[in-house]
Amino acid sequence: MLNEHSDILAYAADKELARAHLARLEDALTEHTQPVWESVRQDLSQRQKLGAILGFSTALSDLLIVHPQLLTALGDQLDADHSLQIHLANDDERSHIAALRLAYYQRLITIAAHDLTHEHPHALLPKISTLISDLVDQTLQVGVNLAYRYVSDAHKIDFAVIAMGKSGARELNYISDVDVIYIAQPRDPNTPDSEVTRIGTALANWLSRAVTTPGPIPALWELDPNLRPEGKQGPLVRTLASYQAYYDRWAQPWEFQALLKARPVAGDQQTGQAFIDHVWPKVWHIANTDGFVDDVRKMRQRVEANLPRKRAERELKLAPGGLRDIEFTVQLLQLVHGRTDTTLRVAHTITAIKALSQAGYIGRQSGAKLEEHYRFLRLLEHRSQLQRLRRTHEVPPLSQLGTIATSLGYSAEELEERWHTIRREVRELHSAIFYHPLLPSLASLSPDNVVLEEHAAKERLAAIGFTDPQRALRNLHALTAGLSRTATIQRHVLPAMIGWMAQASEPDHGLNAFRDVSEQLGTTSWYMRLLRDSAVVAPRLAKLLATSRYIAAMLPTLPDAIVWLEDDAQLIPRTRDQLAHELAALLRRRKTPEQKAMAGRYLRRKEILRMAIGQTLGLVSANEVHKALSDVMDLAIEASLAAACQTTQCLARHTVIALGRLGGNEIGYVSDADVLFVYESQEGISDDVAYAEAKGVATRTLALLSAPGAEPSITADIQLRPEGKQGAVTRSIESYLAYYERWGSTWERQALLRARYCCGDKSLAQRWLAGIENFRYPHQGLAPNQVQEIQMMKIRMEKERIPRGVDPLRHVKLGRGGLADVEWTIQLLQLHFAGRYPQLRGSSTCAMITTAVSLGLMEKHEGEILIEAWSQASQIRGLNVLATGKTGSSVDIVPDDSEVLRLMAAIAHIPLQRSQDISELYARAARRARTVTNKLFYNE
Numbered sequence: 001m002l003n004e005h006s007d008i009l010a011y012a013a014d015k016e017l018a019r020a021h022l023a024r025l026e027d028a029l030t031e032h033t034q035p036v037w038e039s040v041r042q043d044l045s046q047r048q049k050l051g052a053i054l055g056f057s058t059a060l061s062d063l064l065i066v067h068p069q070l071l072t073a074l075g076d077q078l079d080a081d082h083s084l085q086i087h088l089a090n091d092d093e094r095s096h097i098a099a100l101r102l103a104y105y106q107r108l109i110t111i112a113a114h115d116l117t118h119e120h121p122h123a124l125l126p127k128i129s130t131l132i133s134d135l136v137d138q139t140l141q142v143g144v145n146l147a148y149r150y151v152s153d154a155h156k157i158d159f160a161v162i163a164m165g166k167s168g169a170r171e172l173n174y175i176s177d178v179d180v181i182y183i184a185q186p187r188d189p190n191t192p193d194s195e196v197t198r199i200g201t202a203l204a205n206w207l208s209r210a211v212t213t214p215g216p217i218p219a220l221w222e223l224d225p226n227l228r229p230e231g232k233q234g235p236l237v238r239t240l241a242s243y244q245a246y247y248d249r250w251a252q253p254w255e256f257q258a259l260l261k262a263r264p265v266a267g268d269q270q271t272g273q274a275f276i277d278h279v280w281p282k283v284w285h286i287a288n289t290d291g292f293v294d295d296v297r298k299m300r301q302r303v304e305a306n307l308p309r310k311r312a313e314r315e316l317k318l319a320p321g322g323l324r325d326i327e328f329t330v331q332l333l334q335l336v337h338g339r340t341d342t343t344l345r346v347a348h349t350i351t352a353i354k355a356l357s358q359a360g361y362i363g364r365q366s367g368a369k370l371e372e373h374y375r376f377l378r379l380l381e382h383r384s385q386l387q388r389l390r391r392t393h394e395v396p397p398l399s400q401l402g403t404i405a406t407s408l409g410y411s412a413e414e415l416e417e418r419w420h421t422i423r424r425e426v427r428e429l430h431s432a433i434f435y436h437p438l439l440p441s442l443a444s445l446s447p448d449n450v451v452l453e454e455h456a457a458k459e460r461l462a463a464i465g466f467t468d469p470q471r472a473l474r475n476l477h478a479l480t481a482g483l484s485r486t487a488t489i490q491r492h493v494l495p496a497m498i499g500w501m502a503q504a505s506e507p508d509h510g511l512n513a514f515r516d517v518s519e520q521l522g523t524t525s526w527y528m529r530l531l532r533d534s535a536v537v538a539p540r541l542a543k544l545l546a547t548s549r550y551i552a553a554m555l556p557t558l559p560d561a562i563v564w565l566e567d568d569a570q571l572i573p574r575t576r577d578q579l580a581h582e583l584a585a586l587l588r589r590r591k592t593p594e595q596k597a598m599a600g601r602y603l604r605r606k607e608i609l610r611m612a613i614g615q616t617l618g619l620v621s622a623n624e625v626h627k628a629l630s631d632v633m634d635l636a637i638e639a640s641l642a643a644a645c646q647t648t649q650c651l652a653r654h655t656v657i658a659l660g661r662l663g664g665n666e667i668g669y670v671s672d673a674d675v676l677f678v679y680e681s682q683e684g685i686s687d688d689v690a691y692a693e694a695k696g697v698a699t700r701t702l703a704l705l706s707a708p709g710a711e712p713s714i715t716a717d718i719q720l721r722p723e724g725k726q727g728a729v730t731r732s733i734e735s736y737l738a739y740y741e742r743w744g745s746t747w748e749r750q751a752l753l754r755a756r757y758c759c760g761d762k763s764l765a766q767r768w769l770a771g772i773e774n775f776r777y778p779h780q781g782l783a784p785n786q787v788q789e790i791q792m793m794k795i796r797m798e799k800e801r802i803p804r805g806v807d808p809l810r811h812v813k814l815g816r817g818g819l820a821d822v823e824w825t826i827q828l829l830q831l832h833f834a835g836r837y838p839q840l841r842g843s844s845t846c847a848m849i850t851t852a853v854s855l856g857l858m859e860k861h862e863g864e865i866l867i868e869a870w871s872q873a874s875q876i877r878g879l880n881v882l883a884t885g886k887t888g889s890s891v892d893i894v895p896d897d898s899e900v901l902r903l904m905a906a907i908a909h910i911p912l913q914r915s916q917d918i919s920e921l922y923a924r925a926a927r928r929a930r931t932v933t934n935k936l937f938y939n940e
Contacts, residue, residue, distance in 0.1 A: 008051035013404070013406040013407040021055075021065070052113060052407075056407055057112060073106045073113070082138075085142075093146075096146050100139065101217035107135050108174070111128060122376065130170050132173070133167060134170070141267070143266070147207050151206050152202075157191070161181075161265055162263065163261075164179035164227045171348055171349060173378075174386045179226075182238075284339050285339065287336050293464045294502075298912075320427050322377065322426070323374070326377070330370075336459055336460055353374070366432050376418070380415075387404070437452045466508055471508070475511045476511075486522040489531060496539075504906065505903045505906045506546050510552065513555065516556040517545075520556060537566050543617070544616055547906045550669070564613065565613070572619060572620055573611065573620065573631075574610075586602070594707070599639055603639075611624075611669075615882065626665060626666045626668065630667050638759035648697060652694045654678070655768070656760050658674070658675055658758035660754060663755055670891060674720055679730050750824075750831060755769065787828070790824070790831075791938060802815060812876050812877060813892040817933065821929055822933070823870070828937055830848060833855070882907050901915040901919065
């Protein structure tokens with residue numbers, strides 16, 4: 001028998017599989033089904049279609065073997081008008097469901113048979129999807145009709161089924177979940193809504209059972225109602241008024257995006273159409289929602305991030321370069337431009353690609369390639385599902401790909417290679433399609449490069465986050481106009497740069513700064529080469545400029561720093577020795593004191609930018625920033641001190657002592673430098689003569705640090721010196737010690753806790769530090785009146801120095817639970833106990849808290865609370881600077897501006913939707929720290 005039908009194997013992708021299925025089929029024939037089989041045997045076309053199914057789809061082959069009467073499907077025409085009908089004499093519910101399913105499978109076999117034997121399956125793909133969708137529509141309609149027959153009281157309502165997703169767009173796969181929404185309307189307006197939804201729910205549940213529950217005839221597909229309002233938590237069925245109220249008041253933008261493909265498919269058409277008429281106009285306004293494109297993009301990124309790596313390797317739909325990438329690009333363009341162009345308001349993906357191309361929103365070649373790749377991926381998805389009629393979006397491994405490959409005219413290796421090529425190209429196409437048309441100068445390079453009209457370009461720029469699209473367009477034109485090599489390279493890199501900036505918080509600032517940098521460096525070959533050839537420089541530059549206003553303002557003044565972006569090692573703190581070596585080289589090339597001081601200030605600006613970039617890219621911690629900036633501040637002061645000494649007769653030795661946050665190696669991007677000057681006369685030089693020179697050196701050093709110039713000035717504060725503003729700018733060791741012994745106050749003891757060597761004569765500094773040991777670390781600790789003195793000073797400072805109207809809980813420096821609370825608490829413990837415990841003789845706040853815990857001077861949880869509050873407060877100051885570019889006292893206040901919080905969140909690598917966590921977590925940490933301060937500092 002097999003030899004008589006060898007032509008059956010002509011279209012069999014797996015001939016051995018076809019022979020096995022054919023043998024089983026012939027064994028299953030009965031006298032009732034023999035005539036059908038004879039009809040197939042006598043028709044060449046039917047025999048070939050049978051062979052195609054038997055040699056490819058195990059699931060459909062099993063159906064034919066169990067139900068040979070379905071062989072009649074092989075003779076049905078694909079284009080013939082088809083209406084799914086079932087005829088049964090009895091009113092048996094189970095028989096009706098079985099008949100419905102058999103009718104469905106009979107038509108599906110017809111569709112699959114034509115698909116598998118078509119010469120050009122890529123070309124046939126849209127039609128196959130449409131026919132499957134129509135079959136599902138008809139099945140749902142027959143199912144609704146049957147539900148009315150078997151659900152009591154069904155006659156009281158009108159019931160409608162709205163298809164969503166691929167079903168709504170009429171582009172279903174062979175086996176897909178069918179996304180639906182159910183609507184119930186009373187035929188009698190007096191029927192209570194509760195009764196209406198009860199009946200509607202019964203109809204929906206009956207319909208779901210009819211197509212999804214196991215039975216003698218396999219289930220068809222899942223009905224998925226989870227795109228309904230409130231998802232799984234919401235009612236399964238609502239009235240039209242309930243839907244309208246929800247979409248008018250509470251629906252999220254993504255829910256309207258889901259409605260882009262909504263379509264009435266079964267039940268009462270008037271009810272279904274009323275639903276569509278209400279929601280359809282709303283779909284086309286969601287792109288006006290602030291952050292819509294950013295939210296959609298991040299939703300897509302979350303899907304990719306949550307996809308297991310092993311699965312992603314074979315994933316057709318959700319992995320990078322998959323179907324969802326194409327659908328994301330197309331829908332985004334539809335929603336952005338469909339607000340004003342109604343020709344784009346279509347649900348079918350391929351139709352939408354054609355509409356976008358014809359209307360000039362994407363280039364014709366790009367559109368054609370996008371459509372071609374979409375057809376290929378969908379066809380591969382169809383074939384992967386058709387083998388076993390299982391819902392899958394994974395391509396079988398290469399070892400199992402042979403049957404699918406043969407059915408498409410490839411070898412397994414060729415199909416695998418083709419698929420991987422398409423994945424790469426799909427990923428690249430998003431940039432080409434979405435951003436290229438924003439650059440007018442690209443139009444001259446290729447006839448396929450479309451350029452958006454100004455209105456459309458502004459729409460697209462606004463949708464991706466640019467708040468001033470007009471200025472953005474001017475920047476883009478300026479960057480890409482002309483025939484220079486610079487403009488040519490800019491035309492290549494800018495589409496991707498726009499995309500990276502759009503993913504950041506402030507694309508407008510980013511593009512403005514990028515233009516500034518490019519205008520300064522555009523003629524240098526290394527800059528353009530870096531942008532074009534480096535895999536990391538361009539995306540990092542885009543992120544930095546569009547995330548940190550501080551960096552966006554600084555980088556154009558030090559554009560050579562862009563080279564650092566290629567190497568992580570260039571973006572981490574340099575050692576003190578490395579910095580000193582560079583400073584020495586800079587000073588050798590400078591002659592005047594002013595030039596040498598400016599070299600130190602230049603080095604400081606350079607390292608500040610290095611740390612700002614490193615922190616924003618997540619390569620450097622806040623503590624590393626503090627230490628690095630303290631080191632370079634020391635060296636900047638050293639340069640000015642050396643410059644001030646340049647014109648002296650060297651009658652004295654000079655050193656600078658660091659105090660405050662500089663002394664603790666804890667300064668930030670905009671901190672002042674608290675210092676003291678110490679001198680010692682050279683042998684044979686009287687103190688009066690030495691002091692005269694030392695006073696000049698100290699005064700000159702301060703002037704060189706603060707003088708206006710090309711580099712940012714440095715405020716070196718000497719108000720912590722003996723006698724404050726009225727005191728001498730520098731003193732000898734003996735003078736300092738005499739003052740502290742006779743007149744030193746408690747607060748001066750406290751200030752000296754953080755004293756350390758900064759620069760100058762190190763031996764002199766060490767002797768000075770040794771001399772003040774007993775003063776700052778009193779062996780007996782503090783007397784009660786001294787403790788009270790510190791407490792009252794802290795209370796006064798909090799009352800007088802926090803600006804009026806500022807919530808003390810939001811002031812990270814002086815407010816409750818802020819930096820001062822933590823620092824004064826540990827410093828009070830040091831004054832009490834450092835005389836007895838040498839371990840407490842240090843200047844680092846967090847290190848001393850940890851030591852105090854180890855000594856039992858505070859509980860472990862108290863130490864953790866203080867460190868957490870101090871760390872958060874310090875981080876907020878730094879983030880405030882990086883985000884806003886401000887350098888005044890406002891950086892000490894937790895911002896309440898949501899935009900600033902979003903910038904800070906981006907720099908801190910906190911998800912933008914959680915940007916409020918910055919202020920909320922700090923408030924919590926500060927409240928807890930204040931409780932510890934009240935106990936340990938105020939003894940409450």
